Amino acid sequence: MSKLVIVGTVAFDAIETPFGKTDKILGGAATFIGLAASQFNVNSAAVSVVGGDFPQEYLNLLSNKNIDISGIEIVKEGKTFFWKGLYHNDMNSRDTLATELNVLADFQPVVPDSYKAAKVVMLGNLHPLTQLSVLEQMNKKPELVILDTMNFWMDNALEDLHKVIKEIDVITINDEEARQLTGEYSLVVAARKIHEMGPKYVVIKKGEHGALLFSDDNVFYAPALPLEEVFDPTGAGDTFAGGFAGYLAKTNDFSFENMKKAIIYGSTLASFCVEKFGTVRMEHLKPEEVQKRLHQFKALTQFEIELT
């Protein structure tokens, strides 16, 4: 079975949306990535850090999903990373009400020995130097390194971000961030400029408008499934990345054609994530539900036109 290293936060989130609010619940990039990747037949390990306040039941939840948690450091005297956010009526804009770095401030990731030869590494959103440190711990260059990042690092650690971007194969980034990183409004031009920074594949996430995959002159587009209701967008981007990485790790095929399928799996899983608060929907997601929604995706996008 393929091995997948997942680096990112394991955290507490408190979320308020027009539909309700939560106290501190399970969140974090590595959590959502791991839960999405657990839909595939892969061995994955989360590399992260939590505080002594982090409930054992959350760790068990990840373990029970076949996620190796030996790389999640527990800092007994510390507190777990906490994010609190408020979504507005359109669900596309949100205010961050609180960000408490806590144990994340001094996080030194440690890749478990048994994962140092993993073929696929998914670097969830974290300080670029933390992401780079994980790559440096690998025994050899992984066959596929996927990186997710955000505008915060462009504002605060751009030089370091460029260092890690140079070392990766796939970047996932949202449309506004792609524009910020390149100074180009056209996503086609932005993708080409990012391509020149290192990554062979550029995935631009457009939220409710779907995602684009670029590689050289190839481009592929997957919409987001139109939903009656987006209940809580938290984790959707990480779930997309986790589905993408999990599918690629399982199939062990890193061609453009297979990446298209990985994008579809990522979009499909993300469409579930937003249906309930936090990780709730992903915890109980069944393979037959995923299959059913893949059929919907096909109906949504596939057409027959005779071409000459």
Next chain:
Amino acid sequence: MSKLVIVGTVAFDAIETPFGKTDKILGGAATFIGLAASQFNVNSAAVSVVGGDFPQEYLNLLSNKNIDISGIEIVKEGKTFFWKGLYHNDMNSRDTLATELNVLADFQPVVPDSYKAAKVVMLGNLHPLTQLSVLEQMNKKPELVILDTMNFWMDNALEDLHKVIKEIDVITINDEEARQLTGEYSLVVAARKIHEMGPKYVVIKKGEHGALLFSDDNVFYAPALPLEEVFDPTGAGDTFAGGFAGYLAKTNDFSFENMKKAIIYGSTLASFCVEKFGTVRMEHLKPEEVQKRLHQFKALTQFEIELT
């Protein structure tokens, strides 16, 4: 050959974009719809009005595209409708700098006798009562009536708009307008509510993010082709509608499956329209260019996933 009635403005536009500006050039909804529909083997007639200032060469241009112009009234002593707009850097937002209704203020559309039994009617953006008056002139209920409208009529003639919406089969509307018309943020819910107002098919245009087609529980999505550069978005929505209507008129098949193809043709033609100022690109568009771009559309959206 199928007959298609096209109702809408034939006008002067003056456009300023980050790439340049124009004096008064050929524009108008019926113009763009007609040019797009001329890509298909249909007999179409434009129903509109212009002033004595409207150049014969523009009328000839439409005629040469096999568009019947006998329904374009020429008010010799009047001036042609004029719109002036300024696009911002993102090309998604624009300021209207001038709107001179001129002859449009008293426009009474007259459908040519030879088109009163046309199977397909495309009602371009105009006052809802003007749109309704065209339907009332038809000998019998057309097999397919497509309506385009905009927020201006929701603000200023909502009751009349509801009257014409009740009589049509397909509405094309942009996402913000769909939300305004229904008070629903979710496009899935908005489409259902519009469906209840009358139209069996609801097409929601999302500009650079593509278009959605809804009918009962069916939904289909076509992206906009990712472009290096959008030079001038003027007329893209009308070109989309014209391609949609033209394809349906030609094929004479108004099933959901065929509407999917019509959406793809509409999106494809719109992707050309924005490449140059005004109608320039559409005037010289060759069938083989369209075929080539349809191939690109297929590559952009089609994937193979084995489902159970």
